[in-house]
Amino acid sequence: MPRVTFEDSETVADITVVPESEMHAHDTDCDSDQSDDEATGDHNRLPSRILKGEGFLPNSDMQLPNPPDDDPGCSSSVSQTETRKVSGTNEKVTTPAQANKKYQIPRYVPKEHDPGFTSDDPVDIFLTFYPKSLRDVTLEMSNLYADQKGKTLNLTEDELLTFYGILLISGYNTVPRRRLLWSDDCDVSNNAVKDAMRRNRFDEIMSSVHLVDNMKITADPFFKVRPLFKHLNDINNAIPIAEHVAVDEMMIEYFGRHGCKQFIRGKPIRFGYKIWSLASSSGFVHQMEPYVGSHTHLVETGLGQGPSVVLGLAEKAEVPPGVKFYHDNLFTTLSLVDEMTLRGYGSCGTMRQTQLHNVPFTAPQTFKKTPRGDAEYLVEAEKLIVRWNDNSVVTVVSNMEREFTETEAKRWNKQKRTMDKVRQPKCIQDYNTHMGGVDLHDQFVSRYRVNIRSKKWWWPCFSWALNSAMKDLLSFQRLVAQTLLLRHGTKPSRQGRRSSMAVAITDATRFDNLNHWPCNTGSRYKRCKNCGGRTSFACGKCDVPLHVECFKKYHTE
Structure with missing residues (x-):
């Protein structure tokens, strides 16, 4: 905030520069798990978005010339309103700031849904969320790819389902090499796999499985797996959207070379493909979209990458008004909250210090020295902005709270070695309750992930989709895998050749x-x-x- 002196007077004023919206935020994409005090900048090297920003004089009658209509300015800002501070003890606020109490988020009305089936069979449930349309595309394109390579595959639906079953078994019955599943050695052999499909036939299917026609390739880096996400989104969108949903990124683990491979420091999966996801609090993903730079299939709103992801996923999933969104500081801006309000959505998310613009909060480094549980907040129009001191300084903005309210939370006291009760803002408690849906789905997928690998760059997405259709139960995945092998597998007419390891073990005993x-x-x-x-x-x-x-x-x- 530079200070200037006007030549024709002795007036000294502070100029606040509000940056333009983050239209090109994807050029500097970074991890979303930073706290407010970790995102810093150098005031001696300001980017163009700051230098081109709108300037004004707070608390003064003097005004700068209005910028032209085509000059991009800040799409949303917070006026200079009194900031209230709250102690972390059991004290209550006696004079809360006034909000626009007439505004209310539309009431959430659940969408009527006909499930189409009432079966409790695990295989039927799995095949519902891994739809027949996707299986038909896989059959057609795999046979076509084999013909283009001069091979005869003649893949049938029974063989494809058996192939899926073997992949699912590899998630909980792992061996160093997939061929050991067909070994006669008692320590690694799997009779269920050997009695369902020959090893050479499995290798033929794995070398030819495809989802698209390679003769119709496009410039899209994710061309080979577009049908996978399209069909999964179609079936997931048929499920009614819950009242509380979270927007976050998922990672599909991949260590090879590809232009879309991402690295996110501090994540459980640091290397892989990033997938923007919209999920319920229970972990069910309603919409997913791979991040592939300019080829990402999401609308560009002009509000920046983060808001465009949230609004784009909401549009593609056809989210009804009244649904409440939760998102972290990679996505949250004041302009996003205003746009969500206009569309009738609830919005609550953590914010970075660089996105607060002219909000008169205490600096994070100073506020961190206050007692745990201290908070300050600002209520303006339909937004409530709260800064709270916990293990680190947390800033949250919400359009679902009309007044600042607090609850109690338990935190560990290192000095007393006991659990203390501290005051916690209600909006932060709601955020912690409903934000973890995408991370919960990641946890489901990672527990019994398909262990059979391939050198194809898109194979991690293919195997990830199978795990995504599973439930977080070992018994469920085992039932699905074994039933697929028994129903659709074909037992070989004769036994295969014994391995050299089996012969060596037999001779040593002999x-x-x-x-x-x-x-x-x-x-x-x-x-x-x-x-x-x-x-x-x-x-x-x-x-x-x-x-x-x-x-x-x-x-x-």
Whole structure:
């Protein structure tokens, strides 16, 4: 806030520069998990959005010339209103600031929904959220891709569902290499997989599975997986949207090379593809959109990347008025809250210090030194802006609260080594309650994630979609995987070749000269392992049919 002196008078005034809206925020995209005091800047190197911003003189009759109509200014600001401070003790506010009590968020009316089925079968539930339209596209494009490569695949729906079942099994029954699932070695073999599909057939399907026609490629970096997100969004949009939803980013883990791979410091998954998501508090994702720069399929509102993501997801999901949105400081701006108010949505989110503009709050570094639980707030028009001191300084803006109210929260006191009760603003409590939907879905997916990998860059998205249609229950995923193999798998007509490891283990036991005794099995005659004749005797340790006269020769030669 520079200070200037006018030449024709002795008046000294502070000029406040309000930056223009963040229209090109994607050029400097950064992690959304920063606190207010971590986002700093250098006042000696101001960006163009600050230098081109609108300037005015607060608390003064002097006015600067109005900017032209085509000059972009701040799309939303907060007027100079008295800021109230609240102690973190049990004191109550006696003279709260006045708000516009006539304004109310429209009442939430649940959308009527016909589920279309009433089955409790886990497979039916899975196939509902991994729709038939997506499976049909996978069948058609996989066979087409094989033909383009000069191969004959002839993939059927039963084989595709069996293929899905094997992928799901790899999520909770992991082996170092996928081929070990078909091994005869007792420590790694999986009879359910071996009895459902041959290993070579699985490899053929995995090398040819596709979602698009490669002859119709476009400039979209996510061209190969667009049908995947389209069909999943179509089926998810059929589910009624809950009253409280959260907007956040998900990460699909990927360590290869791709232009859309992102790095977010401090996230459980730091490297991978970023997916903008709209999810309910229970973890159900209603809308998802991959972040691919200029090819991201979301409307550009002119309010910046964060607001465009929130408003774009709301439009694509056809969110009805009255729904309450929660978003972190990557998305929240004052202009977003104003736009959400105009559209009839509730909006609550944390804010960065750089987005507060002319809000007269105490600096985060100074406010951090106050006792835990202290708060200051400002009520203006339809917005309530609150700054609260917890483990770090938190700033929240909401259009759903008409007055500043507080509740109690428990925090650990290091000095007393006990739990203390501190005052907590009601809007922050609501934010903590409803914000974690996207993170909850990430937790569901990561627990039993498909472990079979591929060198194809889009394979993580394909396998992630299968886990996204699952529930957070090991028993549910096991039931789905085993039922798919039993219903749609085909048992091989003959047994495959034994592995070299199995032969080596058998030979080590055969020649150890310990506790090998012939015994009468009492069963039908079998072929002697040494001479091929019929016998009812066998080695009790090796479990191999042997004549008594062939017993010594088999264990020594």
